[in-house]
Amino acid sequence: MYSKDGNMKDIKTPRICDVVWHNGEFIKWNDARVHVMSHVLHYGSSIFEGIRCYSTKQGPAVFRLREHMQRLLNSAKIYRMDHPWTLEDLCTATVELIRQSGMDQCYVRPILFRSLDEAHPAFGVNPFPNPLACYIGAWDWGKYLGDEAIEQGVDVCVSTWNRLTPNSMPAMAKSGANYMNSQLIKMEALLNGFAEGIALDDRGYVSEGSGENIFLVTGDVVLTPPLSSSILPGITRDSVIQICQELGITIKERTIQRAALYVADELFFSGTAAEITPIRSVDRITVGRGGRGPITEKIQKLFFEITKGERQAPDNWLTYVNETKTAPAKNNGHAPARVKDDSDTTPILSFQTVAQD
Numbered sequence: 001m002y003s004k005d006g007n008m009k010d011i012k013t014p015r016i017c018d019v020v021w022h023n024g025e026f027i028k029w030n031d032a033r034v035h036v037m038s039h040v041l042h043y044g045s046s047i048f049e050g051i052r053c054y055s056t057k058q059g060p061a062v063f064r065l066r067e068h069m070q071r072l073l074n075s076a077k078i079y080r081m082d083h084p085w086t087l088e089d090l091c092t093a094t095v096e097l098i099r100q101s102g103m104d105q106c107y108v109r110p111i112l113f114r115s116l117d118e119a120h121p122a123f124g125v126n127p128f129p130n131p132l133a134c135y136i137g138a139w140d141w142g143k144y145l146g147d148e149a150i151e152q153g154v155d156v157c158v159s160t161w162n163r164l165t166p167n168s169m170p171a172m173a174k175s176g177a178n179y180m181n182s183q184l185i186k187m188e189a190l191l192n193g194f195a196e197g198i199a200l201d202d203r204g205y206v207s208e209g210s211g212e213n214i215f216l217v218t219g220d221v222v223l224t225p226p227l228s229s230s231i232l233p234g235i236t237r238d239s240v241i242q243i244c245q246e247l248g249i250t251i252k253e254r255t256i257q258r259a260a261l262y263v264a265d266e267l268f269f270s271g272t273a274a275e276i277t278p279i280r281s282v283d284r285i286t287v288g289r290g291g292r293g294p295i296t297e298k299i300q301k302l303f304f305e306i307t308k309g310e311r312q313a314p315d316n317w318l319t320y321v322n323e324t325k326t327a328p329a330k331n332n333g334h335a336p337a338r339v340k341d342d343s344d345t346t347p348i349l350s351f352q353t354v355a356q357d
């Protein structure tokens with residue numbers, strides 16, 4: 001799939017929405033520009049989200065919009081970004097943007113960043129003097145890890161790069177700067193002929209892919225690393241946990257050793273872009289029978305039925321764009337799943353203690 005000279009095939013982008021939401025109004029795609037001396041370009045001061053809108057019989061439907069926007073607000077809070085936008089504002093803007101785009105399905109990208117006040121420029125690391133800018137764009141995006149990945153699975157490696165340490169860069173904030181680490185993981189994987197890299201945390205336990213959470217199946221039990229393994233609290237991860245509970249599959253958060261990846265019966269990634277993608281080999285060691293395993297397939301099937309609006313989600317996960325209002329708030333936008341784990345007493349989308357093996 002990828003050549004070794006760095007000339008990579010990229011994800012298909014059949015269509016881009018020609019309007020962008022900016023600080024409360026819709027502007028043309030061509031007018032959505034920033035100054036090159038903006039703080040964000042030099043110091044990585046952005047936080048963002050990635051959200052999918054699916055095509056359903058009832059028109060376009062955004063998957064777990066409120067949870068994504070709540071994570072954006074959480075990321076903003078962590079980075080002391082004092083902005084005026086509410087959960088409601090951001091959800092309404094997204095629905096309206098998709099409606100204006102005329103697209104039936106798309107990927108939505110909200111971003112909040114430190115910009116430049118051209119009348120009173122500030123060029124230092126200190127972010128506070130710089131104004132905040134918020135944009136939401138959308139485009140139609142193909143399969144993130146390749147067209148065949150969803151059925152066939154992907155070949156991955158364990159990265160030589162570790163995931164961020166919790167006391168350096170918070171992995172639970174989806175900040176642009178975190179993706180410098182992701183880029184190192186991704187580039188190394190691609191240049192070595194793999195579709196993706198899995199990073200270990202600073203203690204050597206499995207963390208996540210450059211843009212996906214990871215799940216391991218052993219026997220009839222599904223395991224996933226806890227938040228303390230420096231992972232992003234993935235919305236798809238949370239959905240997988242709830243789907244497992246719905247299907248009566250035992251799901252646990254556990255610290256996972258690298259070697260456990262090699263002897264797993266099944267492995268799969270979860271993520272908004274990657275959706276649920278099986279992993280068929282790690283470091284050229286075949287996982288299970290070397291394709292999509294039966295438990296992965298079961299979870300994937302239910303996930304796609306839910307996102308297509310063919311089956312009721314465990315919770316209110318789809319926001320139908322053609323309905324004027326966004327989905328009602330539940331627990332301030334969160335309906336966090338609970339994981340069967342003796343050491344786990346906190347919600348999935350908040351800080352967690354280490355789950356011991």
Ligand SMILES: Cc1ncc(COP(=O)(O)O)c(C=O)c1O
Pocket residue numbers: 050182208209210211212213231232233234235236237270271272273
């Ligand atoms: C580093 C990282 N981990 C995990 C995920 C999966 O998160 P989600 O399911 O919310 O898209 C992503 C994608 O956003 C990611 O970039």
